[in-house]
Amino acid sequence: MQSVMNQQNRPIQRQNTKAQLLRKIREYDFAIVETVLFLDTHPNNHKALNYYHKLKVEREKVVSEFEKSFGPITMYGNENKNKWDWISSPWPWEGEC
């Protein structure tokens, strides 16, 4: 959830859109990949390891929020108990996610 101001300058609560959440996941993923590659060659660097742990927790939160509203991003994330959402379009190569 994020807080924004409407035209009357009153704060309203608004759900993150799919695109916003996906952008956040991508940002965390990229930060994690960069940190992992660094840690692979600097396995004793505590600053990088702490950063990795901080990112890991944040990523889990955003992925969980995404999967509850918009379906799985891995085959382990089909939260819907009544439907197999995993195969639902759009697929990544179709330009929409």
Place this chain on the structure above:
Amino acid sequence: MWIYEKKLQYPVKIKNPNPAAAKIIITQLGGPDGELNAAMRYLNQRYSMPLDVAKGSLTDIGTEELAHLEMIGAIVYQLTRNLTIDEIKKAGFDAYFVDHTTGVYPQAAAGFPQTSANLQVKGDPITDLMEDLAAEQKARTTYDNILRLMDDPDVCDPIKFLREREIVHFQRFGETLRHVTDNLNSKNFYAFNPAFDKRKPSCGMKKNMR
């Protein structure tokens, strides 16, 4: 996008090295009906699939093939550990050894390197799924032949698992093909490419094609 899981899909624990066996099994790494070609075939055919069922199956089976590629790599690696030069010569592993030492290189049993000349992406869902059914049978036959040539249970156990997966994939591709044909216009049963045309191609039909 993909992420790596630090485990094999099914365990590979081989006690006795056997470079002669490695020379044969390596064909499922980089041979014509090997796991690398299987993964590349399915993961690249996905783009022109018209149905979610087909996009999903090709993605998930293509991904599982990458896990199988790793299992074959592990088998070849474990079969070629701690070899002496005498063992290498005796097993006829010297020709491979001179080029790759005991590295794991994707090649066929007969020595030619992995090539996508052994797979096709035709851009026609029916044609591609038919190829996939054949590919699973060819891989199953290859595993049958490997089992005929092996006598170490440590090797046969993971090979049997991989052979069974070929049969399951064949079954799922059969169902996928049925979904695709069932969703075609009844007048278009095997007649034209549902990923490209709207009607049956004929000579000079350029105007009516799309």
